[in-house]
Amino acid sequence: MFSSIGFSEIAVVVIVALLIFGPDKLPGLLQNVAKGVRQFQRAVKDVENEIKESIDTEIKKNDTTKNP
Numbered sequence: 622m623f624s625s626i627g628f629s630e631i632a633v634v635v636i637v638a639l640l641i642f643g644p645d646k647l648p649g650l651l652q653n654v655a656k657g658v659r660q661f662q663r664a665v666k667d668v669e670n671e672i673k674e675s676i677d678t679e680i681k682k683n684d685t686t687k688n689p
Contacts, residue, residue: 642650 638647638650
């Protein structure tokens with residue numbers, strides 16, 4: 622996913638973040654960002670599971686109507 626991002630790009634982002642937010646607020650900010658990413662991943666996984674369950678239900682429903 623991040624294969625095209627090199628060390629220099631990461632260093633620039635870190636330096637800019639330090640300049641904008643300061644060293645005191647940066648750890649809390651990173652924790653909040655990580656928490657948000659985890660919640661987003663969990664939501665995506667929940668949606669995927671719901672779609673898979675819906676597809677499985679439809680397949681089972683179609684199988685029972687075809688083969689009485």
